[in-house]
Amino acid sequence: MATKPADGDTPLLVSSAWLKEHLAEAAGVGNKLRILDVTWYSAKNGKDDFDRSHIPGALFFELMKDVENTPLFPRNLPPPEKFQEQVRSLGIDNDTHVVLYDNIPGKNGFFIGGRAFWMFKHFGHEKVSILDGGLAKWIADGYNTTSDTISVNKGNFTAKPNNNFIRSFDEVIPLLTNQMEQIVDGRSSDQFNNTAGGYVGGHMPNAYNVPFESLLDSSTGCMKSPEELRKVFADSGLNENKPVVTLCNGGVSSCSVMVAAMIAGFPQAAVYHGGWTEWKQKAAPEQIIQP
Template identity: 45%
Template sequence: MAADYPLLVSSDWLKQQQVAGVENIVVIDASWSSAKNCQAEYEQAHIPGAVYINVMDGENNDYFPRNIPNSDKFEEKLQQAGINHDSHVVIYSSSDNAGFLISGRAWWTFKLYGVDKVSILDGGLEQWKKNGYELKSDIPTSKKGNMKVKRIDNLYRTFEDVQQNLKSSNFQVCDTRPATKFSGPESDGHIPGAKNLPMAKLVDMEKGTLLPVSQLKKLFLEAGLDLSKPVVVHCMMGMSSCTVAFAAILCGSKNVSVYHGGATEWGKKASPDQIQKYTP
């Protein structure tokens, strides 16, 4: 999964591309919240030229309360946004953790469905505004793109994959939930052998950007994760884990995937001996 394009881009970089008139860049506002209408907010103010896509538009159920969209529906969204096979997609959001909570999930969804070049705007919409760059309210009209989705299955891990790994130890498991949810009196337990690296640790909230790569590498190391070996990340339902997967690739990982069902599915399906509980 090594990239020949910048995985993480700054507001300055994006502005420079826009001023230079680079044509193959498609900017996507992926803002989403269960508490408000982010599309309405996008229609009021967004980065010039940005197109809105709701990547959380999936058929949810008890195991996947934050499900991914089906392939046909997502392909239609991509084409309507003007995305072609050679497009460079830049994703931003106005979500929590400097935009990364949703931007990371959107990045993973795009990659899962075969979009080749996908970057995240560091700091999201807030960083763009902080830099004093303009916002627009006009909705751009895009020429229909030619993107055809192709599921990249090695980015996705199932309950069965993780269950089998308890015996085979083919990959490391990284639980990206807060430490109190991973282990402790408030925790329902975690996957045996999992390491804990909360997604929030990766963000410099004072600056509103992702930590430098050197600091990210240190965090992975301190969590007991070897990025030269396969890593599977998970959270509750495939949200914060996607940003940790993104950070791992930014740090040079060549083999990282997301267990989408996460602690929600694991808690419902795993046997008691497959859940490591807190012991004082």
């Protein structure tokens, strides 16, 4: 099974069964398919998990490699040339189909998987998918893991930043009034409503709260279906015919909300990179709603 976007090109999501069927393509000489474990933790090295156990044929992608974080951007992006360098080292060409997965407990493969997806899209790689359910679903479906590593030939991927997938502070400001793009806040309702103790909460004017976890199906370990996602967004007040801009605290879970909006069929979805971390430091007092 593969969940395809409206244009019918590379699927946004692939199932573990689909990946198992295509596994040989990742182990071959060419660069037709590349599987990347993108697991990242703020307090430990995700590669340690990868070294112990990963999907056969997978390589490890270092999410925060060459990233210089700042107080406004605690989860910043690497320079395009550095992203390109790492991606090429993983045997990825411009036309390689990249399948991403993570192993973050309880996030159904979409916490870091979504962030890596956004990065690949932002830097101009079109053929990228997320493994629905991540490594946990792969194992639950009875498929093997390994500690073996593979060697690949250097790829020729060229980074060409695509700003359709990113919004800056200055680009978001006009949306507060013209609402040409709907602002979707993926933080918890406590953070959105400023009821989380010890946390500077609140939200932007006219923002819609769609907590990241509300998009996940705990019974299957996967993302909710397109129909279920459309209902979640509609119940939150969103118009499915208007573009969306997503945000969270620092630009991680907002990326998965963006992916969910794409699956649901919104005409355009982008991420406000600075998120609430930047907004609460730069916005005018009247632009911070604290119920």
